[in-house]
Each structure stands twice: as C-alpha cells, then as structure tokens.
Amino acid sequence: MYATNYHRASSVADALRLKGASDEAKYVSGGMTLIPTMKQRLAAPSDLVDLRHIAEMKGITVSGGRVRIGAGTTHAEVAQSAEIKAACPALAHLASLIGDPQVRHMGTIGGSIANNDPAADYPSAMLALAATIVTDRREIAADDFFTGLFETALQDDEIVVAVTFAPPERAGYSKFPNPASRYAMTGVFVAKGPGGVRVGVTGAGANGVFRHAAMEAALTGNFSAQALSGVTTDPSELLSDIHGSAEYRANLVNVMARRAVAAA
Amino acid sequence: MTKVSMTVNGRQVSGDVEDRTLLVHFIRDRLGLTGTHVGCDTSQCGACVVHMDGKAIKSCSTLAVQAAGSSITTIEGLAKDGELHPVQAAFKANHGLQCGFCTPGMVMAAVDMINRHGGNLDEATVRENLEGNICRCTGYHNIVKAILAAAAEMSAGRQAAE
Ligand SMILES: Cc1cc2nc3c(=O)[nH]c(=O)nc-3n(C[C@H](O)[C@H](O)[C@H](O)COP(=O)(O)OP(=O)(O)OC[C@H]3O[C@@H](n4cnc5c(N)ncnc54)[C@H](O)[C@@H]3O)c2cc1C
Ligand code: FES
Ligand code: FES
Numbered sequence: 001m002y003a004t005n006y007h008r009a010s011s012v013a014d015a016l017r018l019k020g021a022s023d024e025a026k027y028v029s030g031g032m033t034l035i036p037t038m039k040q041r042l043a044a045p046s047d048l049v050d051l052r053h054i055a056e057m058k059g060i061t062v063s064g065g066r067v068r069i070g071a072g073t074t075h076a077e078v079a080q081s082a083e084i085k086a087a088c089p090a091l092a093h094l095a096s097l098i099g100d101p102q103v104r105h106m107g108t109i110g111g112s113i114a115n116n117d118p119a120a121d122y123p124s125a126m127l128a129l130a131a132t133i134v135t136d137r138r139e140i141a142a143d144d145f146f147t148g149l150f151e152t153a154l155q156d157d158e159i160v161v162a163v164t165f166a167p168p169e170r171a172g173y174s175k176f177p178n179p180a181s182r183y184a185m186t187g188v189f190v191a192k193g194p195g196g197v198r199v200g201v202t203g204a205g206a207n208g209v210f211r212h213a214a215m216e217a218a219l220t221g222n223f224s225a226q227a228l229s230g231v232t233t234d235p236s237e238l239l240s241d242i243h244g245s246a247e248y249r250a251n252l253v254n255v256m257a258r259r260a261v262a263a264a
Numbered sequence: 265m266t267k268v269s270m271t272v273n274g275r276q277v278s279g280d281v282e283d284r285t286l287l288v289h290f291i292r293d294r295l296g297l298t299g300t301h302v303g304c305d306t307s308q309c310g311a312c313v314v315h316m317d318g319k320a321i322k323s324c325s326t327l328a329v330q331a332a333g334s335s336i337t338t339i340e341g342l343a344k345d346g347e348l349h350p351v352q353a354a355f356k357a358n359h360g361l362q363c364g365f366c367t368p369g370m371v372m373a374a375v376d377m378i379n380r381h382g383g384n385l386d387e388a389t390v391r392e393n394l395e396g397n398i399c400r401c402t403g404y405h406n407i408v409k410a411i412l413a414a415a416a417e418m419s420a421g422r423q424a425a426e
Contacts, residue, residue, distance in 0.1 A: 006266065006283040006329040028330075035325045036307045038284075048283070050330060076319075100396025101376065102310065105319040106326065181308070182395065 002044040008053055012136050012159055015049050019157045022047045027159065029072060030106035032099070033115050057110065057161055062087050067167055068134075071110025071160040076101070078109060088129070090171035090189065090264065094121050097175055099182055110160040113145070116152050116208060118239065119183035121175065123209040127200035128189040131165040149208050168193035170223065172264030174256040176203075178243055185243055186252035190215075190260045192223055199257060204238050204249040215257055225258040268332040272297070273341030281328045288312045290328035291338060299339035299368045303398070310397030313369040313376075314338050320376035322396070339368035342375065350421070351375050351414040360410035362401035373397050374411045383419025385412060 005022075009015035019025045026045035028034050029052055037043040051057060057072035062083045069078065078084055078095035085092045098104055098112075098121055112122045113133065126133070126142040133140045136159045145153050154160070168191040175187035184203030191198050197219040199212040218227045233253045235246035244252070269278035272295060279294045291297050291314065302324055303311030312324040315337040342349035351374045354360065361367040377393040378385065390408050399407060 001284045001286075003282065004284050006327065008329075008332075031326060031330060032307070035286075035327065039286075039305060039325075048327075052330070100310070101373065101380075101393055102313055102320050102322045102396045103307070105316075105321050 001038045002041060004045055005047045006050065007047060008050045011054055012056060012161060015051055015054065015159060016136060016157060018049045025049055027051050029108040029111035030074065032103050032107035033111060033117070051159065060084060065166055066164045068162050068164045069109055070162050072108050075104035075107050079104065087167040088171055090173045091125055094125055094173040094189065097121065097177070109163060113163065114152060114154060114160050116146050116150055117183070118149050118205065118208045119203045121184055121187055121202060124187050124189040124200035124202035125173065126163060127209060127211050128171070128191040128198045129165040129168060130193060130195050130198060131163050133160055134162040134164060135160055146209050166194050170264040172260035172262070174259035174263060176252050176256055186249055186256050188253060188256040188260045190219065190257060190264055196220060197223065201253055204253050206237055206239050219261065223261065225261045228254060228258050228261065266329055268328050270331055270333060271335040273337060283327065283329050285328045286324055287326045287328045287331050288323035291323060297338050297340050301365060301368055303365060308396065308398065310369040310373060311366055313372040313397070315372060315376060320373050339371060342371065349375070350418050351378065351411070354410040354414035354417065358406050358410035358413055360403065360407045362403050366397060366399045370397050370399065370407055374414065378415045378418055383415055385415040387412065
C-alpha cells in the first residue's frame with residue numbers, strides 16, 4: 001500500500017472540510033472495498049477521511065411511511081434490524097448474504113452504493129424499492145443515481161448520508177453468488193410498492209445494475225413466478241467473463257427473478 | 265507517523281505507526297502477538313480475524329489508525345488464568361485443527377458466532393458463518409463439530425449460572 005494520511009471526521013461538515021483540504025483524498029467507511037483496493041495499489045489516495053464515527057450517518061428509523069437507513073449502517077446491522085425485518089424482510093435477507101460475517105461487521109450501505117460495484121447486492125434493492133439517496137446537499141432518485149460500472153451521480157466530495165424508501169407491499173431477493181467471492185453473479189430484487197412493480201438486476205448487466213422493463217410489465221398484471229416464464233433477457237447487454245457467459249447470465253436473470261417473486 | 269492507542273486483550277497499548285499500517289501488522293510486529301495470521305491478500309481467508317469492540321473483523325483489511333480507541337481481542341486474549349477458552353478446548357477435543365494455520369481465525373470467528381447465536385447454532389448456520397474462513401487443510405468437518413460442541417457447552421454453562 002502507498003503512504004496515506006488518515007483523518008477521522010466527527011461530523012458530515014467536518015468530513016467535507018477534511019476532504020476539501022486535499023485533491024487526492026478519499027472517504028473511507030467500512031473500508032471493505034477501499035482498503036483491499038489500496039493494498040493492491042489500485043487506489044492510492046493521499047488522504048483518507050474516515051466517516052465511520054459520524055453519529056448523524058448511523059441508525060435505522062421507520063416513520064411517516066418511510067424507512068430511513070443511515071449511510072454508516074453496517075450490513076450486519078441491516079440484517080439483524082427488527083425494523084427492517086418488519087418493513088422489508090427482503091432487504092434484511094439481502095444484507096445477510098453480503099460477503100461473510102466479518103465483512104458485514106464493517107461494510108456499510110453507504111459505501112456499497114457509492115462504490116456501485118456491478119456485482120454488489122444493494123444497488124438492485126435501491127432501484128427496485130425506488131429508494132431516494134440522501135446526500136449532504138440533495139436527494140437523488142435511485143433511477144438517476146447508478147450511472148454505470150463503478151459510476152454514480154455523486155460529485156467528487158459528495159457524501160451519502162442516508163437512503164430512504166417506502167416499505168413495499170411485497171418484495172423478494174434472490175442471488176446466485178460467485179462460489180469464490182460471494183459477490184452476485186446475478187441477483188434480482190423484485191418489489192411491489194406504491195409506485196407499482198419494479199425489478200432491479202445486479203451482477204449481470206454490462207453497464208452495471210439495471211431495471212428489467214419486460215419483467216416489470218409481466219409482473220404488473222400477475223405478480224407470480226409463472227408470469228415470468230416467457231420473459232427473456234437480451235444477452236447483448238449482459239456481462240461475459242470467466243465466471244459465466246452473457247447467455248448463461250441471461251438464463252440466471254430469469255431463474256433468480258422467479259425465485260425472488262416466489263420468496264416475496 | 266501517528267500515535268495510536270487501543271486496548272488489546274485488556275491491556276492499554278500505544279505506538280507510532282505509519283497511517284497505512286494494517287491492524288494485523290501492528291498486532292504482530294509491534295505488539296509481538298503472532299497468533300493472528302495473514303493467509304491471503306484478497307480479504308477472503310479469515311486467518312487474521314480478531315474482535316474489535318466485540319465484533320469479528322478482518323485485521324488485514326483494517327488500518328491500525330481506524331482501530332485507534334477501540335478494544336481489540338486476539339487469540340492470545342481468550343484463555344483465562346491458564347485455562348483454555350471453551351472454544352479452544354473444543355477444537356482440541358474434536359481435532360478441529362491440522363496444521364493449525366487457520367485455527368486462530370477459526371476460533372475467533374467461532375467465538376463471535378456463538379456470541380451472536382448462543383445455543384441456537386445448528387450445523388447449517390455454522391457452515392454459513394464460516395464463509396469468510398478458509399482452511400487449506402480442509403478440515404471443516406471437525407471445525408464445525410468443535411464449534412457446535414463449544415456452543416452447547418457454553419449455553420449449558422450460562423443456564424447453570426442463571
Ligand atoms: C471478502 C469480501 C466479500 C464481499 N462480498 C460482497 C458481496 O457479496 N456483495 C456485496 O455487495 N459486496 C461485497 N463486498 C463489498 C462490501 O459489501 C463493502 O463493504 C462495500 O461494497 C463497501 O462498503 P464500505 O463501507 O466498506 O466502503 P469503503 O470500502 O469504505 O468505501 C468504498 C468506496 O465508497 C466511497 N464511500 C464510502 N462511504 C461513502 C459515503 N457515505 N458517501 C460517499 N462515498 C462513500 C469511498 O470513498 C470508496 O470509494 C465484499 C467485500 C469483501 C472484502
Ligand atoms: S489475511 Fe485477512 S482475510 Fe486473509
Ligand atoms: S488446519 Fe491447516 S489451514 Fe486449517
């Protein structure tokens with residue numbers, strides 16, 4: 001790892017100030033993506049601004065028909081949360097499938113969505129739940145937030161503070177994990193909520209997480225696994241790599257979607 | 265250089281480190297506690313698992329400066345007054361180790377999962393919770409047996425104490 005300078009932020013305002021003091025600074029939350037990347041010398045921030053001790057970025061609340069998860073909430077906290085299990089059990093289930101217990105104790109929802117790894121789990125749920133990404137300066141609809149592989153609508157110094165969503169009537173998540181890394185080779189989150197049926201697909205898209213319009217249309221009239229049997233996915237828009245071809249993933253999208261609906 | 269202070273196995277320690285120093289290197293090289301191992305550079309093997317503020321984490325993927333102010337427990341901190349921790353004793357009794365390289369991380373992960381699940385652990389849950397620990401000798405069967413035995417013994421001990 002290249003040398004770096006560590007700073008611990010005490011508030012969102014403090015973090016913005018620390019980040020502004022250097023061109024090459026990066027935020028670190030759980031560090032479960034950033035530290036391994038720095039160890040491999042694929043990232044070399046001159047400064048690290050630690051968000052893990054910022055109280056205003058923590059905690060889960062459900063009120064006024066919205067669920068709010070602070071960006072600093074760990075995967076383990078989401079997986080165990082009684083509030084999330086009541087409001088959206090599929091999201092608690094998703095969090096329980098991320099990596100391993102040690103990764104879940106450190107990794108955060110804010111870090112995961114800011115990173116937007118094409119094989120990360122949370123982005124599919126954010127799309128399907130029509131979540132709002134709350135930053136230090138604005139609110140961004142999930143549909144506008146995830147813009148490509150490891151790309152988001154965030155400005156360079158913008159901090160994800162929380163995510164919010166309306167609890168869905170029904171939701172399910174099904175993931176085919178890569179046997180070695182446990183990241184999603186394909187993961188599908190389906191939700192029937194106030195805005196209709198939405199389907200978020202991760203791990204499969206050549207351009208990152210995406211919504212599956214044909215599946216949403218099929219499920220709108222008939223929210224059942226059978227409704228998906230005739231729906232196909234165009235492999236030309238899917239990832240092909242050593243883990244699986246685009247055609248293989250196209251089939252996985254359908255299988256995972258049917259399982260997710262059955263579980264919802 | 266930054267001066268970091270933390271509690272390790274109940275003892276207050278501090279030292280000057282480069283900010284890029286990994287927690288595992290601080291523990292091994294500065295504190296001389298070499299029970300915590302490094303088995304990979306991909307954050308996947310779990311040989312480096314320690315507890316930070318009561319939760320299992322990978323010390324190869326955390327900087328020492330990130331851990332400043334926290335309370336760390338390593339494998340050396342489990343035995344009390346020369347008595348093995350019940351999980352250590354169960355690994356010994358059930359032949360839960362072969363070369364022993366993965367064992368400190370396995371034991372720390374096991375103590376953490378027993379803390380979270382208590383006596384409700386079943387085999388499937390143990391195997392799921394060992395997702396982040398790899399045994400190159402592939403002795404998972406006896407590792408799982410040892411964890412189940414320790415969980416049963418520890419929850420019986422808790423009930424007897426109540
Ligand atoms: C062994 C292993 C297995 C894993 N398996 C999975 C898996 O199955 N599924 C999965 O989804 N993920 C997996 N992960 C990744 C894990 O979920 C990470 O925790 C997550 O992707 C990043 O969260 P973090 O808090 O650790 O972020 P960090 O690593 O601290 O940061 C990641 C990036 O986001 C930025 N950032 C962090 N927080 C914020 C914020 N609040 N606002 C703006 N920018 C921010 C950082 O600057 C950095 O660029 C795995 C990781 C490991 C090591
Ligand atoms: S050394 Fe930490 S996970 Fe392998
Ligand atoms: S006992 Fe040899 S690596 Fe597990």
